[in-house]
Amino acid sequence: MHILFTLWLAVTPLLNNLGATPAPKASVDRDICKIYGSVYLERDPKYKNTASYTVYLNEEEAFANMVVYRENNKLFADGTAIWYLTPSKAFADHVLYVTENRNFADFTVHYTDARAFATCRE
Template identity: 75%
Template structure:
């Protein structure tokens, strides 16, 4: 009888149902899609509030090297397409807060402002 109990305890781990930890999931952190920025945008220039901004941009003088060509809309209601921004003077009224940097290497993307609405585009 003692041999039977010892055998049972020895084989118990083989037949027991244990919950295994789930395998780690390879999650790819998607890059922030800056092409979805449109509407009221506040350009933050104070380095103290850099962490409150969703994106960091560099204002490029050359259209050829910019990731996004942006049209400045005068009316917030008409800033409803990709790369069409209404630059709001108040952070509280902004849909997106963007930090402007002087160093291109620290920027998530580069922006060039155009005067023609049909030229507004996002280049991925």
């Protein structure tokens, strides 16, 4: 009896999927334009896997995916591409790993001195 029950458990999922189409792959919402507020920039490769994204700090504004304004007060970092760079990972809304190789980055960032120029080009 035990063998029949085990066989039934093994065969039932196969029988149920005979006429079914494969399930669509789950897509992860990776909208970089939603990154604002307190941001911690991780530079230690040991903690790369704890970061949400990998970024490259670009010196050229023309080629950056995001032009970021560095806010001095966390309360005012309330819009797209406006970041308060926190010194502690524990208080960050977003943790980003900074890479030296642009090819490994999810997106590139350029800092601006004018809040009005902060934008996301995604």
